Amino acid sequence: MQASSSLMSGISELLLLRLLSERQMYGYELARAIRTTTRQAISVGEGVLYPVLHSLERRGWLKARRCTVKGRTRIYYALTRAGLRHLKKITQEWRRISVGVDAALLDGRYA
């Protein structure tokens, strides 16, 4: 899916928060999870993940934790309470927009 960067940034934010609401993950895991859960429909440039993750962390919606797994240092991200509240809000917004756009695409004639 090719889209403008601001739209993709919003979608990445929504997807990341949704995935992290289930369990904590690190960057590579998140990139794989996005591809799998969107059935390859959305392939976010994997390097774009980190600016989004750090931005979400900076705004207090994610917290990061350093873990060493099999000799590799991983930074695991988890959702905070504020992040969960934000996820609920942007999920509702996304559904509203999605319904509106669907309605316009299915019957877009304006008499």
Add this chain to the structure above:
Amino acid sequence: MRNLPCRSLDSLIQAGIAPRRARRILREFAEHHADLVAEHISLGDSASDARLAAGARLGTEQQLVANLLARPELRSWAHRLPSLAFGVAPVLSFALAFVVSLLALMALVEWRQAADGARSAASPLIQWIGAYAGIYLLWALPCAVAALLAFMALRRREASIWPCVGIAAVCFVGALTNFSVSLPPGAPSMRAGIGIGTGHIRAILMRAGSTAAPVLLPFLWVRWRQRMSLPH
């Protein structure tokens, strides 16, 4: 793990991303690259093909840097308000450190006297404090605050102007400051006073210069070396 690329690290820090965050992002990026290479090798690619595929999926470090710099919320407050971080905050920090140090010295003297069971101006500790407290409060403390400021500015690759102003301001305020500690016989506790001296401007400037120079000159030299080492 790969070594962190100096060029990307410098670009991020110079743009105002905190050094710790900049290092962490580049490490995560390097770890992700290693995971992608391993994934492609497990799918049967050669090592060089795997690296190419990983690079295509992840993007370049330059793209990562550009994406990070497009997010102003990732820039530190010190970069957004350098006058406050490197000009005002160090002077306030010095004032606070001065008062806290003086209070700590007084508490130490009081505690020592209580331990001795009698007050005595001839106590070795009190004599030691009398001899060295002035050196610490009037010379070492402004130098230490200015050196800490210089270290932070160098670590953040901050432009020189505000750190220089901050160092000069701390040393000038340090040179204006005086204190006195006395232990009057018969008084229930020791007395301390802090004052601002405005007379003898030449002596004040000499004192400020002598505390600023040992910090300012190495700072400017290291800053110059940092600039020279940057790739053009």
